[in-house]
Amino acid sequence: MSDDPFVTHRSLLFTVAYEMLGSVGDAEDVVQETWLRWAGVEQAEVHDPRAYLVRTVTRQALNRLRTLTRRREDYVGEWLPEPLRTGPDVADDVELAESVSIAMLTVLETLTPTERAVFVLREVFDTPYDEIAAAIQKSPAAVRQIARRARVHVAARRPRMKVSAVEQQAAVERLRSAIQTGDLQGLLDVLAPEVVAVADGGGLVPALRRPVVGAHRVARTLAGFPRVAPGARVGAMWLNGAPALRIDLDGELHAAISLVIEAGRITRIYAVANPHKLARLGEAMQLSRTC
Structure with missing residues (x-):
């Protein structure tokens, strides 16, 4: 040291x-x-x-x-915190992982x-x-x-249920597969009825201008992904101390997606597509609550 x-x-x-x-x-x-x-x-x-x-x-x-x-x-459209690439080790400190989650940072904005x-x-x-x-x-x-x-x-505003990294990874993989294949029923199975999807394009790239609420509306939006972005790949990565998704288009990172999962289903989807907020996702950052 x-x-x-x-x-x-x-x-x-x-x-x-x-x-x-x-x-x-x-x-x-x-x-x-x-x-x-x-x-x-x-x-x-x-x-x-x-x-x-x-x-x-x-x-x-x-x-x-x-x-x-x-x-x-x-700011043009919805504003979301800038995602942070982390290693799986951050999840070992549950309090740290929760405090840097996109969901918590969004609450702190209020x-x-x-x-x-x-x-x-x-x-x-x-x-x-x-x-x-x-x-x-x-x-x-x-x-x-x-x-x-x-x-x-x-x-009064933070997510109320904690899930293990294993549960998170399982739900993330189900969502990844369903988005990649446009599987509407698969999406409905993994989305909570009251799910909310928020996207941040910063006015620089196409993105949802307002939150989409409800499993059927969100599922229909996500199911159209293979059609509107042919050739894009949906992969996994670690963001803000939790399993997350990345969308690559033409070999470049197009969006980073953080999720909130409760009881095995996804309740919040935070998709960041603003290229300025994706520019620093090349390597994992070191976080600490002590030194």
């Missing part, structure tokens, strides 16, 4: 920034900004480097999140920037209230109140 605290904690800093921003590129920029500030201080005088670095990355992420929130108001920062630091990274207070420049009492409000808000 490196003697440089920044190098030691880099994966943690990236994870904090990504969960706050829902964007790989912006998270990497924030981590770089944190390094520049770290390089500019007298490091021997920093009593707790980890706390200092987390505080710095949080402040930088908050500043950027406020800008992104305004920018997303003008919080204010300050609520999101507090929730991420407290619920995911178990950061002490006084450290969070220093990071967001509020009193510990105010942080506790914000944390309670954010916790209630998220609890």
